[in-house]
Amino acid sequence: MINLPQLKPEIEQVCRALPVKRLGLFGSVLTQDFAADSDVDVLQAAGKSKSSIQ
Numbered sequence: 873m874i875n876l877p878q879l880k881p882e883i884e885q886v887c888r889a890l891p892v893k894r895l896g897l898f899g900s901v902l903t904q905d906f907a908a909d910s911d912v913d914v915l916q917a918a919g920k921s922k923s924s925i926q
Contacts, residue, residue: 874901874912893919 876897887895899913900906 874906876901891918891920893917 883895886892894917896915897913898915900910901912
């Protein structure tokens with residue numbers, strides 16, 4: 873599994889720099905099944921308001 877808490881500050885920085893209103897991850901990235909060859913499933917909502925990282 874990927875260390876999301878470690879990456880959160882960098883993800884937040886990108887979301888603030890872009891018009892990302894809300895960002896969510898789903899799929900194997902959130903499980904023990906995540907591997908080096910896994911993809912990362914991302915759902916984002918664009919907008920101008922303050923970002924919400926989930």
